[in-house]
Amino acid sequence: xxxxxxxxxxxxxxxxxxxxxxxxxxxxxxxxxxxxxxxxxxxxxxxxxxxxxxxxxxxxxxxxxxxxxxxxxxxxxxxxxxxxxxxxxxxxxxxxxxxxxxxxxxxxxxxxxxxxxxxxxxxxxxxxxxxxxxxxxxxxxxxxxxxxxxxxxxxxxxxxxxxxxxxxxxxxxxxxxxxxxxxxxxxxxxxxxxxxxxxxxxxxxxxxxxxxxxxxxxxxxxxxxxxxxxxxxxxxxxxxxxxxxxxxxxxxxxxxxxxxxxxxxxxxxxxxxxxxxxxxxxxxxxxxxxxxxxxxxxxxxxxxxxxxxxxxxxxxxxxxxxxxxxxxxxxxxxxx
Ligand code: UT7
Numbered sequence: 001x002x003x004x005x006x007x008x009x010x011x012x013x014x015x016x017x018x019x020x021x022x023x024x025x026x027x028x029x030x031x032x033x034x035x036x037x038x039x040x041x042x043x044x045x046x047x048x049x050x051x052x053x054x055x056x057x058x059x060x061x062x063x064x065x066x067x068x069x070x071x072x073x074x075x076x077x078x079x080x081x082x083x084x085x086x087x088x089x090x091x092x093x094x095x096x097x098x099x100x101x102x103x104x105x106x107x108x109x110x111x112x113x114x115x116x117x118x119x120x121x122x123x124x125x126x127x128x129x130x131x132x133x134x135x136x137x138x139x140x141x142x143x144x145x146x147x148x149x150x151x152x153x154x155x156x157x158x159x160x161x162x163x164x165x166x167x168x169x170x171x172x173x174x175x176x177x178x179x180x181x182x183x184x185x186x187x188x189x190x191x192x193x194x195x196x197x198x199x200x201x202x203x204x205x206x207x208x209x210x211x212x213x214x215x216x217x218x219x220x221x222x223x224x225x226x227x228x229x230x231x232x233x234x235x236x237x238x239x240x241x242x243x244x245x246x247x248x249x250x251x252x253x254x255x256x257x258x259x260x261x262x263x264x265x266x267x268x269x270x271x272x273x274x275x276x277x278x279x280x281x282x283x284x285x286x287x288x289x290x291x292x293x294x295x296x297x298x299x300x301x302x303x304x305x306x307x308x309x310x311x312x313x314x315x316x317x318x319x320x321x322x323x324x325x326x327x328x329x330x331x332x333x334x335x336x
Contacts, residue, residue, distance in 0.1 A: 004129035004137070005180035006122075006334070008071070008170035010064025011304040012057050013044040013163075013291060018146075023160055028153040034160050039267020043163030043292030045146035053087045055096040057166035058142035061300070062101060065138070069170040073101050076170075077134035079108040080124055082117030082141045082296035084325070085148060086110070089201060097140065114196075115263050115324020116186075117141055117296035118167070119332055122320075123184035125171045135173045141296035142166035148198070150223045158226050161266070163292030167300020179335050185245045186330040192234070195227040196325035231324075235265060236272050238329040243277065243321050246331040254278055256317050261306060263322030264288035264298040273321075285311060295324065312336055 019042045020031035034040050046052035058081060066073055081094040092110030097103075113120040118141040125137035145162035149155060174180040200221040201208045211221055239262065247253065254277040262270050267288050274284045285306040294301060299320055306312050316336040323329035 001130055001177065002132060003174040003177045003180035003182070004126045004171040005174035006169050007172045008065040008067070008069025009168070009300065009304040009307050010061045010068060011165065011167040011301040012060035012064070013165040013301070014046045014050070014052050014057070016045050016047050017042050018045050020160070026151055027156045027159070029156045029160055037266075037268070038161055039286070039288050040161065040292045041289045044165055046144050046164050052144070052164070054083050054085050054142045054144045054166070055087050055093040055100065057144070057164070058093060058140040058168065059097055059100045061142065061166040061168035062097065062138055062140055065168040065170050069136075069172065071136055071170065071172075073103050075136050076103055076106060076138045078106055078125070078128060078137045079103070080111060080121040080137060080139045081108065082111040082113065082121040082139070083143055084112065084114045084117070084295055085143045085145060093142070097138075111296075113296075113328045114326060115265060115295050115298070116322040116326070116328045116330045118299045119184065119320055119322050119330035120186060120328070122169065122171060122181065122332060123186055123330065126181045126184060129171060129173050137171045138168065139171060139300075140166065140168045141298070141300045143295045143297050145295070148222070148224065155223060157228055158224050161293045163294050165291055165294040165297045165301050167297050167304055169300055169303070182333045182335055183246060183249045184330060184332045185242050185249065187238070187242065187328065189327045192230075192327045194225070195327070196225070196231050198222070198224045232266065232269065234327060235269050235323040238323045238327070239269065239273050239321050240276055242329050242331040243273070243319055246319060246333040250333050252317065252333070257283060257319050258316035259306060259312055260284045260319045260321070261299060261302050263324065264291065264302060265293050265324065282311070
């Protein structure tokens with residue numbers, strides 16, 4: 001048995017900065033409300049016609065991760081792509097990355113686990129590496145939310161939160177099993193599937209043909225729906241649980257955590273978790289202020305920035321944790 005280790009990280013966000021004041025010009029919202037409830041100051045949106053897509057941003061992040069890992073693209077044995085906003089309903093973006101990076105015909109898997117997608121992704125990669133099946137796995141989280149949001153007052157409670165961007169990691173075989181990814185912990189509770197969801201074009205019993213036939217301009221099937229307070233209440237409980245689960249599995253205490261990189265859902269959630277585990281400000285990495293919630297991309301973007309800023313060092317104990325739509329949630333305990 002081997003461990004897997006993150007040997008390269010990269011991220012990409014569009015240049016286009018959208019501030020809270022920008023949003024207040026197109027819907028009934030304001031900077032004070034957004035900052036007070038979420039901590040977000042600005043986010044990035046792709047610009048129509050500029051060519052940025054979920055796949056292309058993932059490819060850009062992947063190129064940086066590959067270069068930093070010091071490997072060749074043809075050393076990659078498998079691709080895992082986590083997103084809720086694929087370029088196409090099918091096929092998923094994994095194969096588009098294989099094509100656009102010009103990688104040989106390795107397997108490509110799409111993960112549909114929304115905010116916890118990157119943790120699910122590295123967990124999958126970790127299992128393949130542990131068993132010896134693959135040596136280097138590329139894991140990407142990327143989202144273009146801006147195209148799918150209701151940018152009117154009707155959609156403000158969801159649309160002000162989300163932003164676009166991508167992050168990527170190369171996981172590689174590590175022979176020293178005291179290093180790298182020590183464990184991952186995954187959960188779901190489908191009972192609450194519709195509390196944070198976008199129903200079209202799958203739709204359950206209402207088909208796309210029905211939407212077209214009804215031709216109703218007020219049809220909300222293609223808009224994301226979030227029961228914000230319910231999601232918030234579940235998030236703080238599940239984040240805490242799954243971090244404790246990860247620590248206990250490795251005989252660690254909260255005081256052993258050098259850096260917690262939580263999914264950037266809401267600064268208030270991160271602050272709640274920080275307080276609960278008694279962590280100092282420099283032990284929790286937050287960048288939601290600059291990017292909003294980028295769902296599957298949020299952890300790899302945050303992890304890349306934390307690493308770039310020298311906040312993740314050799315020998316550190318790192319905790320990644322996420323909760324979101326599904327509900328799904330998970331954690332990863334890493335010895336860097
Ligand atoms: O990443 C996936 C996981 N997602 C999460 O973890 C998100 C969890 N939920 C949240 O972060 C929060 O619930 C939100 C930030 C989404 C909303 O904050 P809230 O404190 O739960 O606000 P609320 O939805 O209860 O709305 C409070 C008020 C309402 O007005 P009334 O009914 O009190 O008059 C809303 O209509 O705020 C109003 N409101 C807004 N006002 C200005 C909702 N959205 C906005 C807005 N600007 N953008």
